[in-house]
Amino acid sequence: MQRSILANVPLFLLLLALSFLTFSFDRLGIFGPAKNAVGFVAVPVQSAIFNFSQKMKLEFATFLQVRQIAQDYQKLQEDYAKLLAEHARLSAVQQENKILRSQFEVQPDLAPKLLPAQVIGLSKNLLIDQGSQAGVKTGQVVTLKNTLIGQVIAESANFATVQLPTSPQSSITAYVESPGGSKGVVTGSFGSTMVVEKILPEEHLEVGQLVFTAGEEERGNIPKGLILGKISKVEKKEAAVFQSAEIEPLFKFDQLRLVFVDAT
Amino acid sequence: MRSFKTYYFFLVLVFFAFLQSTVWPTNLVFLTLAIWSFQRSAKEILVTTFFAGLVLDFLTGGTLGVSSFWFLLILSLILLFRFRFLAKGSLTGWQIFPFVATFVFLGSLVLSTALHSVESGRLTLAFFWPQLLAEVITTVIFYPIFGYLSLRWQKENLQLQLKV
Numbered sequence: 001m002q003r004s005i006l007a008n009v010p011l012f013l014l015l016l017a018l019s020f021l022t023f024s025f026d027r028l029g030i031f032g033p034a035k036n037a038v039g040f041v042a043v044p045v046q047s048a049i050f051n052f053s054q055k056m057k058l059e060f061a062t063f064l065q066v067r068q069i070a071q072d073y074q075k076l077q078e079d080y081a082k083l084l085a086e087h088a089r090l091s092a093v094q095q096e097n098k099i100l101r102s103q104f105e106v107q108p109d110l111a112p113k114l115l116p117a118q119v120i121g122l123s124k125n126l127l128i129d130q131g132s133q134a135g136v137k138t139g140q141v142v143t144l145k146n147t148l149i150g151q152v153i154a155e156s157a158n159f160a161t162v163q164l165p166t167s168p169q170s171s172i173t174a175y176v177e178s179p180g181g182s183k184g185v186v187t188g189s190f191g192s193t194m195v196v197e198k199i200l201p202e203e204h205l206e207v208g209q210l211v212f213t214a215g216e217e218e219r220g221n222i223p224k225g226l227i228l229g230k231i232s233k234v235e236k237k238e239a240a241v242f243q244s245a246e247i248e249p250l251f252k253f254d255q256l257r258l259v260f261v262d263a264t
Numbered sequence: 265m266r267s268f269k270t271y272y273f274f275l276v277l278v279f280f281a282f283l284q285s286t287v288w289p290t291n292l293v294f295l296t297l298a299i300w301s302f303q304r305s306a307k308e309i310l311v312t313t314f315f316a317g318l319v320l321d322f323l324t325g326g327t328l329g330v331s332s333f334w335f336l337l338i339l340s341l342i343l344l345f346r347f348r349f350l351a352k353g354s355l356t357g358w359q360i361f362p363f364v365a366t367f368v369f370l371g372s373l374v375l376s377t378a379l380h381s382v383e384s385g386r387l388t389l390a391f392f393w394p395q396l397l398a399e400v401i402t403t404v405i406f407y408p409i410f411g412y413l414s415l416r417w418q419k420e421n422l423q424l425q426l427k428v
Contacts, residue, residue, distance in 0.1 A: 008306045008343075015314040016336050022318065023329030031328055038322045046286045046323065053287040121286035123324050154325055161325040254287075 036157035043129055043159050047120040054257060114260040117142070117160075122254055126150055126162040130261060136160045139221045141262045147250050148172075148213055148226040149259050160261075164253055165194055165228055173214040174228055176245075178204055183214060186228055186247060194229060194247040205234045205245050223262075270308055273300065277316040285323035290402050293320050294335060294375055298368045299406070301342045313339050334378045338371045 025031060062069070115134060121127035130136050132155045142149040142162050150162040151170075163170055167188040174186040174196055182203035184196040196211055209231045215224030233246040280292040293316050301309045317332025346363075 008310060011307060011310055012336065012340055015310055016333065019314065019317065019329045019333035019336060021329070023327055023333060026328040035322065035328075042282075042323055045282060049282055050286045121324075123285055123289045125325075127285065127325060156325060159325065 032156075039131070039156045039158045043120055046127065047118060047129055050120050050122075051257075054255065057255070113262070113264045114143070115263045117259055117261055119256045119259060120159065122256075124167065125153065126164055126253065126256070126259075128160050128162055128259060128261070129158065131156045131158045131160050133157045135263050136261050141222055141226070142259050143226060143262060144251060144256065144259050146225075146227055148222070148228055149251070149253075149256065151222065152261065162259075164188070166192055166249065166253070170194075172222060172228065173216040174211050175214045176203070176205060176231070177210040177212065180204070184242075184244075186211065189246070193232070194249070195244055196231075196247055197244045198242045199244065201236065201240065201243050203243070205231060205236070205243065207231050207234065211245075211247050270312065273304070273308070274312055274315065277312065278319055281316065281320045281323050284320065291372060291375065292402070293317075293331075294338075294371065295368055295402060295406065297335060297339055298342060298371055299364055301339050302346055302364055306343045309339060309343060310336065334375055338374055342367050342371070 022031075115130060115136065117128035117130040117134075117136075119126060120129045126142075126149070128136075128142070136152055136155050138152050138155060140152045142152065148165060150164045150167075152160050153163045154161040165172055165186060165188060170186075170188045172186045174184055176182040176184070176196065176199070180203055182199045182205065184199040186194050186196045189195045194211075199205065211228045211231065213222050213224060213226040213228060215222055227250060229247040229249040231245045232248040234243065235245060236243040277293055277296055280296055284290070284292045297309065297313050297316060313335045314332045317330075317335045318328060320326075320331045321328045345367075
């Protein structure tokens with residue numbers, strides 16, 4: 001056995017060197033066309049696998065969670081009633097806003113140019129079926145219904161990689177929906193939730209409050225006001241300088257099918 | 265016959281690379297290679313590992329060569345040490361499972377740390393505990409399937425002939 005390992009040492013070193021060379025060349029962008037060619041073939045397959053799994057998940061979930069679905073349905077009805085009331089209130093505010101805008105001749109902000117993209121995979125990051133050919137660039141923000149889904153960290157010709165806010169590599173300035181608008185930094189935690197940290201202890205945090213992006217990144221490409229999630233747990237210690245809270249995303253990332261890239 | 269087996273082996277890895285990049289974030293490719301590195305020749309494992317790593321990087325949109333590099337480093341350790349457990353071919357089937365699981369666990373630990381750290385440019389430890397747990401559970405679930413396939417594909421597996 002030892003002999004067989006020793007006999008393969010030259011092969012092992014050769015492959016290791018090849019891996020390192022491939023890594024170096026890829027960093028220089030030499031493999032761009034090859035990646036695009038593979039992506040051209042692989043993306044439809046990935047998309048098909050992902051859609052099939054989503055369909056199967058949905059079928060099983062429906063079968064196994066009938067009771068849960070009934071409870072969720074009841075809760076949704078309650079939420080719907082609340083939203084109707086909120087909608088009525090906001091309609092009045094919108095009307096008032098319109099009058100004020102016309103009074104001061106202020107033009108509303110231009111709507112962002114949103115590029116629809118289908119989710120084709122989820123590993124550590126999200127994969128979407130739009131790439132540089134469609135105008136997707138590194139740093140662009142991916143959203144869904146005014147909620148931040150992530151930020152593009154790499155793009156190929158026909159697909160792109162999106163870093164989720166739940167990734168431990170993610171760090172986003174944020175504020176909490178509260179009278180004081182408590183500001184903090186949201187980082188990913190264990191790949192499934194987020195934590196908002198560095199909030200002063202006198203600020204009032206409670207479960208259910210929404211957390212929004214503050215748009216104060218150094219790179220400055222995450223707009224202010226996108227929803228990150230809602231607080232699911234508050235951690236406040238007597239002696240601690242800051243308090244923190246766990247944030248649950250509004251969408252389950254493994255159930256996303258369509259998202260929008262802010263291509264403005 | 266050997267090339268036919270290797271071809272099949274590689275197809276399974278490509279299929280797992282697709283699953284890993286789309287719906288199953290567990291490191292299936294590494295897991296498969298780790299389990300099979302106890303059962304197949306060193307040369308076959310090294311070559312397949314290199315190409316499987318490349319396929320995985322292509323499909324996940326990562327930098328090419330990173331997975332191959334780390335897979336090769338970790339699996340070479342398995343290839344180096346497996347003789348200690350299997351020297352006389354006395355351990356077969358489920359008997360080698362504790363060793364496979366231990367190597368998969370430790371390998372995943374190193375692999376997750378290495379890959380996340382390369383990606384983020386700093387030592388990243390927080391992400392891998394749930395992933396490790398998932399990988400060990402997946403090992404338990406998958407091991408009988410791999411064991412069955414190995415027995416079907418190589419009768420000599422019972423005595424683990426590890427000639428090159």
